[in-house]
Amino acid sequence: NAGVTQTPKFQVLKTGQSMTLQCAQDMNHEYMSWYRQDPGMGLRLIHYSVGAGITDQGEVPNGYNVSRSTTEDFPLRLLSAAPSQTSVYFCASTTGGYGYTFGSGTRLTVV
């Protein structure tokens, strides 16, 4: 049972490049979400999903897109990377408010 798997673990992008951070869970959780963690800021919600085909914006959605075509996968897309998006990104899933499971994170640097 792998839990929540995030790839890649590290990434360096040039300003303006695009990329997709992958998140997959094998626990059949309905609810998934993406957070970014910056020094002194805690974790902030980017986008979340309450099931396949349903997504919504969180606190800091600008510059990011998501989709949820399957229960298992919830990729996060950066369309045109900016230095302000340098951060550590965490994906999380839950059955419905009890027991959130986090992935191991993706450390992204935009130069």
Next chain:
Amino acid sequence: EDKVVQSPLSLVVHEGDTVTLNCSYEVTNFRSLLWYKQEKKAPTFLFMLTSSGIEKKSGRLSSILDKKELFSILNITATQTGDSAIYLCAATHTGTASKLTFGTGTRLQVTL
């Protein structure tokens, strides 16, 4: 705007000391309060608190929630160097299970 505030922001103690970490919240549709420990990677779950006044314990760690005064505390007794970490609290919301509102965290360093 939903807000979760933790204090202190950082703390240095000696091994064996007892520490109390604070978490206050102002959140619409509050459901529960979660505590996490974060070392180098992903946050790991410590406690979920949904009812006021009921202490939850796990070894040297304990936590309690006050829903009238809108705060929670996390106590660690007889601290060890392995307790050094960032401690995060987060509020969950009714009707939106995917959403957690986090505080900024308390960085705890336990020295010998």
